[in-house]
Amino acid sequence: MARSAGDAHPAAGEPLLRIESVAKAFGTFRAVDGVSLDIKAGEFFALLGPSGCGKTTLLRMLAGFESPDEGRILLGGKDIAPALPHERPINMMFQNYALFPHLSVRDNIAFGLRRANMARADIATRVAEMVALVKLEGLEKRKPDQLSGGQRQRVALARALARRPQLLLLDEPLAALDKKLRESTQGELMELQRRLGMTFIIVTHDQEEAMTMASRIGVMKSGKLAQVGAPRELYEAPRSRWIAEFVGDINLFDAESRLRDGHRLVIGTRDAGTLVVAEPRQPLGEVKFSVAIRPEKVKLSRRGPVGEAGHEAAINRLDGVIADICYLGGTTTYRVKLDTGGMLQASVINSARLDVDAYSVDQHVVAWFTPDDCVVLPS
Amino acid sequence: MRKVSRLSRFNVASLALGLAFLYLPILILVIYSFNASRLVTVWGGWSLRWYYEFFDDRAMIEASWMSLRVAVASATIATLIGTLAAVALSRGERFRGRTLFSGMLYAPLVMPEVITGLSLLLLFVALNAERGFWTVTIAHTTLTMCFVAVVVQSRLGSLDRSLEEAAMDLGCAPARAFLSVTLPLIAPAIVAGWMLAFTLSLDDLVIASFTTGPGSATLPIRIYSEVRLGVKPEINAICTLVIALIAVVIVLASLASKLSSSRGESAAPL
Numbered sequence: 104m105a106r107s108a109g110d111a112h113p114a115a116g117e118p119l120l121r122i123e124s125v126a127k128a129f130g131t132f133r134a135v136d137g138v139s140l141d142i143k144a145g146e147f148f149a150l151l152g153p154s155g156c157g158k159t160t161l162l163r164m165l166a167g168f169e170s171p172d173e174g175r176i177l178l179g180g181k182d183i184a185p186a187l188p189h190e191r192p193i194n195m196m197f198q199n200y201a202l203f204p205h206l207s208v209r210d211n212i213a214f215g216l217r218r219a220n221m222a223r224a225d226i227a228t229r230v231a232e233m234v235a236l237v238k239l240e241g242l243e244k245r246k247p248d249q250l251s252g253g254q255r256q257r258v259a260l261a262r263a264l265a266r267r268p269q270l271l272l273l274d275e276p277l278a279a280l281d282k283k284l285r286e287s288t289q290g291e292l293m294e295l296q297r298r299l300g301m302t303f304i305i306v307t308h309d310q311e312e313a314m315t316m317a318s319r320i321g322v323m324k325s326g327k328l329a330q331v332g333a334p335r336e337l338y339e340a341p342r343s344r345w346i347a348e349f350v351g352d353i354n355l356f357d358a359e360s361r362l363r364d365g366h367r368l369v370i371g372t373r374d375a376g377t378l379v380v381a382e383p384r385q386p387l388g389e390v391k392f393s394v395a396i397r398p399e400k401v402k403l404s405r406r407g408p409v410g411e412a413g414h415e416a417a418i419n420r421l422d423g424v425i426a427d428i429c430y431l432g433g434t435t436t437y438r439v440k441l442d443t444g445g446m447l448q449a450s451v452i453n454s455a456r457l458d459v460d461a462y463s464v465d466q467h468v469v470a471w472f473t474p475d476d477c478v479v480l481p482s
Numbered sequence: 483m484r485k486v487s488r489l490s491r492f493n494v495a496s497l498a499l500g501l502a503f504l505y506l507p508i509l510i511l512v513i514y515s516f517n518a519s520r521l522v523t524v525w526g527g528w529s530l531r532w533y534y535e536f537f538d539d540r541a542m543i544e545a546s547w548m549s550l551r552v553a554v555a556s557a558t559i560a561t562l563i564g565t566l567a568a569v570a571l572s573r574g575e576r577f578r579g580r581t582l583f584s585g586m587l588y589a590p591l592v593m594p595e596v597i598t599g600l601s602l603l604l605l606f607v608a609l610n611a612e613r614g615f616w617t618v619t620i621a622h623t624t625l626t627m628c629f630v631a632v633v634v635q636s637r638l639g640s641l642d643r644s645l646e647e648a649a650m651d652l653g654c655a656p657a658r659a660f661l662s663v664t665l666p667l668i669a670p671a672i673v674a675g676w677m678l679a680f681t682l683s684l685d686d687l688v689i690a691s692f693t694t695g696p697g698s699a700t701l702p703i704r705i706y707s708e709v710r711l712g713v714k715p716e717i718n719a720i721c722t723l724v725i726a727l728i729a730v731v732i733v734l735a736s737l738a739s740k741l742s743s744s745r746g747e748s749a750a751p752l
Contacts, residue, residue, distance in 0.1 A: 168647055188650040189659075201648035205666045216652030266652065 107176040117142040117180060119302055120270060121164070125174035126326075127160055134160040137174070142304065144269075147296050149317035150306045153172040153349070157326040158306045162272050165304070178269065189218070196270040198275040201343055202247040202261035208234075208258050209243040238293070238310030253284050260292075266297070271307040277312060283464045284388045289315050310350050314338070336395075344480045347395050352436075354401070354447050355393045357482065367474055370394055374445025379418045380453050390481045398450035399475035400435060419477070421447060421470045425462050437462060439470055494579060496623060515718035522713050529700050532719035542720060545704035549684055552615065556622035557679035563623070564630025564679075565672055568658075572632075572638040590628045599692030606693060612697030621693040622683040629682060630675035633739070637671035640665075670738045677735035702744065 118141035122186050127135040144149050150158040151358055163169045165176065169189035175182050181193055192214070203213055212233050216226045234240055237257040247255055256276065263271055272355040276292070277285045293316050296303050307313050312401075313320050314334040321331045332341045341347035344355065356378065360371035363382070378394050423441040432453070439447045447470055489497070536542055559670075561705025571584055590598060602621045611617055641664065649659035687702040693701065699707070700725070705717055 166647075168650075173564075186656070188647070189653045193651075195650055195651045197644045199642065199644060201642060201644040203648070203663055214649070215652030218658075243538060262648075393678070449549060470746055 118142055118180060119146075119179060120304075121177040121180075122161075123176075123336050124174060124175065125161070125164065125171045127164060127169055130162045135164070135171075138323075138326075138328050139174075140321060140328060140331065142302065142454045144301050144302050147293065147303045147318045148305070149313035149320045150323060151313040151350075152308065152323035153309055156323040157270050158308075159274060160440075161302065161323070162306050162452070164194070166193055166272055167191050174273065176190060190283075190434060193271040193272060194263040194266055195274065196259050196263040196276050198278060200255050200279075202255055202258055202262070204247050206219065207244050208239060208250070209247055209249070211258055212261045212265050213476050214262065217267060233265050236264070247451040250344070251454045252279055252281075256280060256288065260295075264295075264301075264328070266464075268301070270302050270304065273303060275307055276305065278307075278309075285312070289301045292316060314350075315382065322349065324349075339481075340478065341395075344393055344395070344482045347478070347480055352398050352448060352450075355437075355480075356395075356398045356445060357393050358391070358479075361387075372445075372478075374443060375421055375441055375447070376443040378477065379474045379475045380479055383479045386388055387479065387481070389393055392479055395478045395480050396472055396476060398448040399452075401470050401472050402450035403437060403439070403448060403449050403462065403470055405466075405468060418474060420470050423447065423468060423470060425464050425466050425468060428462070428464060435461065437468075439468060441470075487615055490565035511718050512722050512725070515722040516548050517715055517718070520720070522717065525662065535716045535724075536719050536723075537693045541561035542678065542701075542704060542716075545699050545701045547700035548615065548698055548718075551651065552622060552690075553680045553683040556619045556626060557676050559619070560623045561672060561681045563675040564627040564675060565668075565706050567627070567631045567632050568634035568638055572635050573660075573664075587628050591632070595625075595686070595688040596692075599689040602689065603692045613693060617695070618698070618700065619692050621689050622679075622686060624684045625686070625689060629678050630672075631741050633667060633675040634671050637668045641667055643688045646688045656659055660699040670741045674735045674739040675732045677738070681731050681735075684728065702704070 107455065120140075120142040122140040122142075124137050125135060126133065126393050138157075138161060150161060152158045164171050167183070167186060170184065176184060178192070184415075191247075203214065207229055207365075208212065212230050213226050214226060216229055221229070230243075234243060237260055239254065239257055239261065244474065247258065250258065250302075257277070260276070263273075277288055280288060285363060288314060292303075305313070314337075317334065319331065319333055320337055322329045322371055324345060330337060330346050332340075337346065339349050341350060347355070349352045355373045356372040358370045359373055362369040366382050368380050368382050370380060372378060372394060380394055405442050421439075421443065423439040423442050426438045426446065428438040429436040429438075434450050434452050436448055436450045439449060441447055443480065449470055453461075497515075513524075514522065516528050516530065517524075517526055518529035518531055569586060571587070574580075601620070602617075602624070606613055606617050609678065643669070645663050646659045649663040650656060654662060685702060686700075687706060690700045691703050691706075694703065701720070705720060708714065708717060
């Protein structure tokens with residue numbers, strides 16, 4: 104193993120990385136404010152949040168470029184606070200890649216191995232292995248400025264992986280790539296992580312990217328972890344209105360009154376009339392709340408629900424007219440002006456090539472959805 | 483950017499006038515250095531006579547040798563100190579009075595040379611230092627180190643800090659990261675700074691005349707004292723040689739800084 108110091112192996116069942124109420128302030132600004140988080144070995148974890156939420160500061164504390172003001176960071180059960188960046192079995196892929204412009208691709212990848220006093224022959228083998236891993240064969244002698252953006256990204260990845268770190272940190276690794284390349288690289292990163300069985304922590308502001316790649320996501324907001332969970336959990340069971348709006352699109356209706364009806368709540372809203380929703384697991388208390396429904400859960404029809412879906416499931420029926428149409432290829436998003444006054448977004452899959460099912464502007468439609476598709480969120 | 487339009491007649495004229503104003507005297511000096519005539523202002527045909535004369539002039543050769551030694555020594559010391567100052571100011575931890583220090587670094591750039599020279603003379607007299615090679619070298623170092631610091635600091639400022647962090651992340655202790663990543667990248671700026679310091683020292687008259695002692699005149703001092711007794715064509719020959727030397731150094735320096743900035747582009751984020 105290349106490491107001289109900080110070689111840590113977590114006991115069975117223990118998380119690889121434990122972050123314990125870590126806080127970091129710059130002046131009076133608390134960039135990271137009491138974050139606690141466990142990450143298991145082999146996880147692909149995403150730290151997601153808008154810019155300035157503290158996700159990069161948290162990552163830099165893991166790498167050792169910042170030291171926490173409060174709290175502890177344990178890697179394999181050992182506090183890594185006293186270890187300097189070069190003593191940690193953690194490597195980082197920088198947002199702008201930070202490739203050494205005066206070194207060739209090969210020397211960039213070998214840089215960390217040389218510092219680890221690896222034997223010459225072993226370095227050559229490892230570099231060749233890394234070059235093959237990120238498919239850069241034939242470019243070993245190029246300098247970074249002779250590479251395309253995607254190739255640079257691969258060099259940065261290979262360089263960070265070369266030392267076989269216990270934990271790989273990726274700071275917005277795909278932000279500089281165009282959309283097509285980003286999507287294919289997302290797949291490659293996931294495949295790589297699975298194959299190497301390494302633990303990845305990625306920082307991103309792109310919720311789609313986080314949802315695609317990560318097995319678990321931590322959403323950060325102003326220095327705090329707002330919610331941690333699997334992508335599906337975040338999307339379907341957001342814990343607050345802010346998360347619901349940050350992760351994907353959502354329709355929100357402020358509640359004005361409520362009534363209990365068995366396992367259902369009957370909620371009066373100003374913009375969408377009366378809505379029936381499933382009772383949330385946690386009691387609501389007396390806080391103000393909203394009813395939230397994802398656009399793709401809203402069904403549209405010309406005359407209301409038909410067939411067996413006609414009765415029980417489709418209690419929530421809202422009449423309205425199509426206000427505008429946003430055609431996205433695979434789906435079409437309709438904005439429906441409800442007769443009750445509000446606006447409702449509905450996303451419909453374009454399952455047929457011909458537009459016989461499409462609606463046109465000003466057409467009258469019935470929007471409907473089931474109580475189980477609604478989420479009640481404290482606002 | 484505005485499209486480059488063709489120069490108007492007025493522009494051509496003002497450009498020609500400006501260039502003529504700057505370079506015509508130098509051109510005349512260079513041409514007259516090849517003059518065969520003993521009289522400076524009378525053309526007597528082409529000749530290398532005054533160049534031979536210069537190489538036979540022991541005092542002039544000694545002064546040139548002195549100037550070269552001072553220039554090399556002071557440029558080297560100034561580059562060392564100036565680079566360290568630049569690194570401390572742009573890379574070090576924020577310390578109290580950092581802004582003041584940066585400002586003070588620039589002060590010699592705008593300070594009248596007479597004042598710098600006089601104050602150094604007073605210092606050397608107070609220290610009872612024997613004036614000669616070392617006092618001139620120290621004086622030139624204080625003048626030129628700030629130029630070096632400015633050049634190196636601007637290069638450091640444009641360098642991506644994450645490069646050093648990446649080096650540390652890959653197993654370099656901070657000092658090692660500086661040596662293996664930062665230093666190679668700022669090397670062209672350091673070379674350019676050295677050359678700038680060298681030329682500044684070579685052509686300085688004022689500070690040198692304040693801080694030098696008897697028997698160790700630099701070339702500009704020697705030339706100045708000769709000229710006071712009347713201009714000999716030999717002076718033209720010496721000046722032509724100095725101009726040639728400085729031109730070469732300046733071209734090398736600008737090549738070095740060009741190399742430096744082209745490396746900077748590749749270091750910059752996409």
